[in-house]
Amino acid sequence: MARYIGLRILQTIPVIIGTTFLIYALVFAMPGDPVRAMFGNHPPSEAAMAVIRHEFHLDEPFIMQYLHFLYGALTFDFGKTFQGRAVSDVIATSLPITAQLAFLAIFFEILIGVGLGIIVGVKKGKIFDNFILMSTLVIISIPTFVLGFVCQFLFGVKMRILPTTVGNYVDLYHMLMPALILAGVSVSYVIRLTRSQVRDNMNADYVRTARAKGLDNKTVILKHVLRNSLLPVITYIGADLGALMGGAVVTEAVFNINGIGHQLYSAIAKGEGTLVVSLVTVLVMIYIIANLIVDVLYAVLDPRIRYGKS
Amino acid sequence: MASNIEHFVADYDTDLSQVDEFHTEKEVTGLFREALAIIIKNPLFWISSVIILILGSMALFPGLWTSTDPLYCPIGDSNLPASSAHILGTTLQGCDVYARVIDGAKPSLAIGIMTTIIGTAIGVLIGTLAGFFGGVLDSILSRLIDIFYAIPFILAAVAVLQLFESSDSIWKVIFTLSIFAWVGPARLMRSAVLSVKQQEFITASVSLGATNKRNMFFHILPNAISPVISTATINIGAFIVAESTLSFLGLGLGSNTVSWGQDIANARDILVTTPSVLLWPSLFLAVTTLSFIFLGDAIREALDPKGRR
Numbered sequence: 001m002a003r004y005i006g007l008r009i010l011q012t013i014p015v016i017i018g019t020t021f022l023i024y025a026l027v028f029a030m031p032g033d034p035v036r037a038m039f040g041n042h043p044p045s046e047a048a049m050a051v052i053r054h055e056f057h058l059d060e061p062f063i064m065q066y067l068h069f070l071y072g073a074l075t076f077d078f079g080k081t082f083q084g085r086a087v088s089d090v091i092a093t094s095l096p097i098t099a100q101l102a103f104l105a106i107f108f109e110i111l112i113g114v115g116l117g118i119i120v121g122v123k124k125g126k127i128f129d130n131f132i133l134m135s136t137l138v139i140i141s142i143p144t145f146v147l148g149f150v151c152q153f154l155f156g157v158k159m160r161i162l163p164t165t166v167g168n169y170v171d172l173y174h175m176l177m178p179a180l181i182l183a184g185v186s187v188s189y190v191i192r193l194t195r196s197q198v199r200d201n202m203n204a205d206y207v208r209t210a211r212a213k214g215l216d217n218k219t220v221i222l223k224h225v226l227r228n229s230l231l232p233v234i235t236y237i238g239a240d241l242g243a244l245m246g247g248a249v250v251t252e253a254v255f256n257i258n259g260i261g262h263q264l265y266s267a268i269a270k271g272e273g274t275l276v277v278s279l280v281t282v283l284v285m286i287y288i289i290a291n292l293i294v295d296v297l298y299a300v301l302d303p304r305i306r307y308g309k310s
Numbered sequence: 311m312a313s314n315i316e317h318f319v320a321d322y323d324t325d326l327s328q329v330d331e332f333h334t335e336k337e338v339t340g341l342f343r344e345a346l347a348i349i350i351k352n353p354l355f356w357i358s359s360v361i362i363l364i365l366g367s368m369a370l371f372p373g374l375w376t377s378t379d380p381l382y383c384p385i386g387d388s389n390l391p392a393s394s395a396h397i398l399g400t401t402l403q404g405c406d407v408y409a410r411v412i413d414g415a416k417p418s419l420a421i422g423i424m425t426t427i428i429g430t431a432i433g434v435l436i437g438t439l440a441g442f443f444g445g446v447l448d449s450i451l452s453r454l455i456d457i458f459y460a461i462p463f464i465l466a467a468v469a470v471l472q473l474f475e476s477s478d479s480i481w482k483v484i485f486t487l488s489i490f491a492w493v494g495p496a497r498l499m500r501s502a503v504l505s506v507k508q509q510e511f512i513t514a515s516v517s518l519g520a521t522n523k524r525n526m527f528f529h530i531l532p533n534a535i536s537p538v539i540s541t542a543t544i545n546i547g548a549f550i551v552a553e554s555t556l557s558f559l560g561l562g563l564g565s566n567t568v569s570w571g572q573d574i575a576n577a578r579d580i581l582v583t584t585p586s587v588l589l590w591p592s593l594f595l596a597v598t599t600l601s602f603i604f605l606g607d608a609i610r611e612a613l614d615p616k617g618r619r
Contacts, residue, residue, distance in 0.1 A: 011453075018457035026469045141599035143551045145558050146574055146592045153581050153588075246462025250555055261465070265559070268468050276469065284460045 005296055012288045016281075020073070023280045024066045027273040034058070034082065034271045056082075056274070069277060078278040082270075087278045090263055095282065097170050098259035101251070102244040104172075104179035105186070109237050113187040114230070117194025121202070121229070122221060133195075136188035144247075148181045148254035165256045178255040182248060186240050193236055197229035204228075231301060238294035242287025345612040355608035358601040365598055368415035378409035380568045389584055398590050401573070402580050411590050413568040417480050418598060422550040424484045429491025430542045434535065436492065437499025441534075442507065442526050452500070458493045464555060466490065471561045478564035483556065487549055494545070495538050502534035509533075536613035543606030547599035554595055570595045 035049050035058065043049065053059045056079070057068045072079055078087035120132045139147070155177060156164030166174045201207060202225060210220045249261030260279055267275040349355050368375055387404035390396055398407040440451035467486050474482040506512065507530060515529050554571025556562035563569045570591040577588035 011456075014453050015456045015460055018453065019460050022457065022461065023466070023469065026466075026473070030469075030472050031475075137600060137603055138596065141547060141551070141603060142592065142596045143554050143558070143571070143574070145555065146588070146595070149574075149578055149581055149588060150592075153585060157582055242460075243462075246465060249462075249464055249468075250558070253559065264465055265468065268465070268472060271472070280461070280465065283462055283465075287460050287462075 001299065004299060008292055008295060012292065015288060016284065017070075019284045020070065020277055020281050021066060024069065024273070024277050025062070027268075027271070027276050028062050028065070030271050030273075032271055034273065065273075069274065073278070073281060078281075079274050081275050082272055087275055090275065091260070091279065091282055094258060094260045094263045097257060098245055098248050098252070098261060100170065101175055101179055101182060101248055101257065101259060102241060104175055105183035105244050106237060106241060108180055108183040109186050109190050109240065112183075113190025113237075114194050114233060117191045117233070118198055118221075118226065118229075120191065121195040121198025122225075129195075132191065136191050139184050139188045144181060144184065144250045145254050147184055148178075148251065151177055151181060152254070167256050167258075170257075178251050178257060181254070182244060182251040186237075186244065190233060190236065194229065194233050197232055198225060201225045201229045231298070234301075235294050235298060238297070239291050241290040242283070245286055246283050345609075349608055349612040352608045352611065354604045358604035358608065361597060361601040362605065365415050365419060365601070368412050369419045370416075372412050372416070375412045376406075376409045378406045380405060380409040380413040381566065382406075389580065391584075392586070399584070399586055401576065401587050402584075403576075407587060407590050410568050410573055411570070411594050414570040414573065414591060414594065415598075417563055417567055417569050418550045418553060418595070421480055421483050421487065421553045422546040422598075422602070424480075425487040425491050425549045426542050426546045428484065428488040429545070430495045430538060432488070433492035433495025433497075434499050434531070434538060437496040437538075438503050438526060438531055438534075440496070441500040441503030442522070442530060448500075451496075455493055455496055455500075458490060459497075461490075463490050464552070464559075467552070467556060468559060468561055471556065478567040480563060480567070483553055483562055486556075487552055491545070491549065495542065498538050498541060499534060502537055503530055506530050506534045537610070540606045540610030540613060543609055544603050545606075547602035547606075550595065550599055550602075 035052050035056075036043055050059070057065050060068070069079075076088065078091070080086055081090060116132060120129050123129070151162075152164040155162040162177045163169070163174050164177075166178060206228075207220060207224055210224050215223075245260065247261075248257075248259055249265050251257070252259045252262040253265070260283065264276065264279040264283075267279060383401070383403040383405035385404045387396070387400045388402055390400040390404075392399045396406050396408065398411065400406055401410070436451055436455075440448045440455075467490065470486045470489060471482065474486075512525060512529055515525055520529070553562055554569070554574065557569045557571030558575040560575075562571055565572070573591040574588060574595070577584075577591070581588055
């Protein structure tokens with residue numbers, strides 16, 4: 001087990017280096033001079049700009065800039081933004097907001113996704129089943145921002161029961177609609193996954209055995225079917241955390257949320273290399289750690305899987 | 311099973327060199343012909359195909375559907391309700407909503423289909439190589455797949471699109487999406503190749519002296535590709551949504567190209583007064599995506615031997 005976890009952590013190192021290198025190269029290749037862009041129509045003297053370039057290592061070759069960044073990242077020193085704000089400070093203010101949004105979305109995935117998935121999987125009714133399956137496909141095929149606009153219009157403007165924008169009010173009441181919208185597509189996948197897992201297991205031999213033993217329906221479903229059905233669902237939801245944090249940029253734009261996606265989007269638009277790479281690094285780390293935990297949990301929960309042997 | 315076995319029985323005096331070729335081709339056409347027989351009985355296949363054909367005719371021959379110029383936007387006609395001249399009304403800028411919705415089919419379909427073709431081709435090649443050869447090559451390619459998987463897709467696409475000068479060309483969007491589109495098919499293909507590689511007919515073909523190239527492309531690939539085909543069809547819809555998301559963020563196509571995503575983003579400003587301007591491009595987008603999902607689902611059902619019984 002320890003060997004497997006060690007191997008799994010070793011495997012993530014090339015992924016972290018590869019992703020940061022790729023993003024760094026992308027940002028480096030962007031057209032325009034970021035130092036000039038800082039000053040708009042009234043650029044300072046060449047000498048002043050040279051000082052700024054030197055301070056941000058912008059006068060050095062690409063590979064040196066990347067190594068500077070990597071060295072800083074290892075010591076949790078991500079440098080400063082062009083406005084002089086510490087990058088770690090930007091992360092510290094924006095990450096919790098996005099994390100709150102993502103965890104609330106995960107909560108909806110479990111509540112609505114797993115809940116409805118189990119109900120649809122256990123019930124035999126054809127009409128209800130088809131209705132839920134169709135609804136999930138419709139939600140998957142509508143872009144997140146359209147869903148956002150429609151909900152803003154319906155619940156915010158027409159019914160006036162939920163606020164349409166978050167801004168500085170980061171609390172449960174204001175985050176409710178954005179989190180639901182962010183979770184929308186994932187909830188649909190979770191419903192479908194849970195349903196098919198439950199369906200498959202309902203017909204399994206061990207369920208027939210359990211029924212033959214005389215167990216009542218409730219015990220069979222809760223103790224036997226669900227235990228075996230929910231493993232892949234847990235894997236999906238766990239791995240989805242990273243995807244939700246990265247995918248939050250659209251939801252954050254629609255609902256005016258000052259999270260990490262919003263910061264990243266504006267950093268890309270401004271061509272602020274260090275900030276972009278730092279924020280992506282944080283997102284990638286979250287994604288990798290979430291996946292790592294899920295993989296290890298999987299090995300713990302499922303005795304059939306013998307990791308590290310093949 | 312009985313019907314499958316007879317494919318493997320050759321005539322007594324068949325030349326051995328032909329045995330290999332003869333049987334696999336029988337088997338492959340058999341699989342796809344069987345799938346065809348199943349799929350034409352599926353009503354969802356027909357519904358989605360008809361919708362996609364209609365959308366295709368809008369993309370290729372917009373003149374069949376409208377003679378109004380979607381870029382002719384007299385500001386005096388701003389925000390008109392539906393009438394005989396503008397059957398779906400006009401936008402804030404005074405453009406005809408119906409003409410814009412018809413014209414938006416072309417870039418959406420082109421981007422969805424081209425991205426899927428390019429991404430799937432690259433992904434199938436990389437996945438097959440990684441799964442077939444294993445070892446160091448597999449380790450390197452698998453890490454590469456991991457790297458691309460870990461990068462947040464939309465944000466990376468935003469970064470790549472910054473590299474291009476703003477233009478109305480759909481190719482920059484296709485190129486950007488393709489950089490990330492190969493990852494899914496590559497993963498799927500790799501695991502499918504790994505499982506097909508261990509089957510007996512491959513061992514048989516190896517023992518008959520078939521070369522690696524022959525095994526890979528004539529025996530393993532056709533038998534491993536079905537999950538990729540159905541997923542690719544569904545992905546066309548996913549890329550159409552991705553393009554609209556990039557357009558919504560202001561980075562997709564330029565303002566001289568009509569795009570559903572852009573029109574939806576613009577409709578936000580007048581959502582409260584004229585919700586119908588949001589409705590039409592959204593509806594077209596959703597129906598298009600849904601059709602590709604249904605088509606992919608029908609293909610998956612037909613190709614999946616487990617689903618048949």
